[in-house]
Amino acid sequence: MTGNSGNGGAHSLLIRIKVALVPGPHNRRVEAVEVDTSMSTVSSQPKSEVNDEARVRVWDPLVRLCHWALAAAFFIAYFTEDGPLTLHVWAGYTAGVLVATRIVWGFVGTRHARFTDFLYGPREVWRYLFDLLIFRAKRYLGHSPAGGAMVLALLLGVAATVWSGLELYAVEENAGPLASSSAVPISTPRVTYGFAVFADEDNKESKAKNEEHESNDGGIWEEIHESLANFVLILVIVHIAGVLLASVVHRENLTRSMLTGYKRRE
Numbered sequence: 001m002t003g004n005s006g007n008g009g010a011h012s013l014l015i016r017i018k019v020a021l022v023p024g025p026h027n028r029r030v031e032a033v034e035v036d037t038s039m040s041t042v043s044s045q046p047k048s049e050v051n052d053e054a055r056v057r058v059w060d061p062l063v064r065l066c067h068w069a070l071a072a073a074f075f076i077a078y079f080t081e082d083g084p085l086t087l088h089v090w091a092g093y094t095a096g097v098l099v100a101t102r103i104v105w106g107f108v109g110t111r112h113a114r115f116t117d118f119l120y121g122p123r124e125v126w127r128y129l130f131d132l133l134i135f136r137a138k139r140y141l142g143h144s145p146a147g148g149a150m151v152l153a154l155l156l157g158v159a160a161t162v163w164s165g166l167e168l169y170a171v172e173e174n175a176g177p178l179a180s181s182s183a184v185p186i187s188t189p190r191v192t193y194g195f196a197v198f199a200d201e202d203n204k205e206s207k208a209k210n211e212e213h214e215s216n217d218g219g220i221w222e223e224i225h226e227s228l229a230n231f232v233l234i235l236v237i238v239h240i241a242g243v244l245l246a247s248v249v250h251r252e253n254l255t256r257s258m259l260t261g262y263k264r265r266e
C-alpha cells in the first residue's frame with residue numbers, strides 16, 4: 001500500500017507500508033513502514049503536470065506555443081503573397097518575432113528546449129537518418145539528431161525569408177523598418193548661390209533613380225525572397241514527413257506530444 005500525503009503542500013511525505021500475510025487472528029502483519037520525507041516538490045505541482053511513471057513532460061509551453069504559432073504564421077504568409085499585403089507582412093513579422101524568441105529560448109530555456117540538448121555532429125545525424133530508414137533508430141526523449149538539424153534549418157530558413165521580405169518591402173513599397181536605407185529622397189535640395197532650391201527637375205531625377213533602383217533591386221530581392229520561401233516550404237514538407245516516419249518507427253504520436261508537451265517515458 002502506498003500513501004501520498006501532503007498533496008498540494010510544499011514538501012512531500014511518502015509513507016510506504018509493507019504488509020505480509022501470516023497465520024494468526026487477523027491473518028496479516030505489518031512488516032515495515034518506510035517514511036520518505038524528501039523535499040520533493042512533485043506533489044506541489046498541479047496533478048496534470050506531474051511526471052508519472054508512464055510519461056514525462058518534454059516540451060514546455062513556450063516551445064509549444066512558438067511551434068504552432070510559427071506554423072500558422074508561416075502558412076498564412078506563404079498563402080497571402082497574392083492577397084492583402086498588410087496581412088502578408090504582419091504574418092511575416094509574427095514569424096520573425098517567434099523565431100527570435102525561440103532562438104533566445106534555445107540558450108536559456110528548459111532542458112529539451114536548449115540547442116545543447118539537440119544539436120549533434122553530422123555523423124550522428126546521418127547515422128540516425130540511416131537507422132530511421134531501416135526502422136532501427138534509437139529513440140530520443142528530446143529532438144533526435146536529424147530532428148534537431150531540421151529544427152535549426154527551419155529556424156534559420158524562416159529568419160532568412162523574413163529578412164529578404166523586409167528588404168523587398170523596402171525597395172518595392174518603400175515601407176517597413178529597412179525603408180529609409182534603400183530609397184533616394186525625392187526632394188533633395190540643391191544649394192545654388194547659398195539658396196536651397198527644390199527644383200522640379202531634381203524631383204523627377206530622384207524619382208527616376210528610385211524607380212530604376214527599385215526595378216533592379218526589387219527584382220533581385222523578389223527572386224531571393226521567393227526562393228527562400230519555397231526552400232522553407234520544402235523543408236516543412238520533409239519535416240512533417242520525418243515526424244510521421246519517426247512516429248511510426250517509435251510507435252508514438254509526436255504531433256500529440258507537441259500539443260500536450262508529454263512523451264512516453266520509455
Ligand code: HEM
Binds near residue numbers: 074142
Ligand atoms: C501541420 C504541420 C506540422 C506538424 C504536424 C509539425 C509537427 C512537429 C513535431 C511533432 C515536432 C517535434 C518533433 C520531435 O519530436 O523532435 C515539431 C518541431 C518543430 N517544428 Fe513542426 N510541425 C508542423 C509544421 C511546422 C512548420 C510550418 C514549421 C516552421 C515553418 C515548423 C517548425 C518546427 C520547429 C522549429 C520545431 C522545433 C520545436 C522546438 O524545439 O521549438 N513545424 N514539429
Ligand code: HEM
Binds near residue numbers: 173
Ligand atoms: C515566413 C515569412 C514569409 C513568407 C513565407 C513569405 C512568402 C512570400 C512569397 C511566396 C511571396 C511571392 C514571391 C513572388 O512570387 O514573387 C512573397 C512576396 C512578398 N513578400 Fe513575403 N514572405 C514572408 C515574409 C515577409 C515579410 C516579413 C515581408 C515584409 C516585411 C514580406 C514582404 C513581401 C513583399 C513586399 C512581397 C511582394 C508582394 C507583391 O509584389 O505582390 N514577406 N512573400
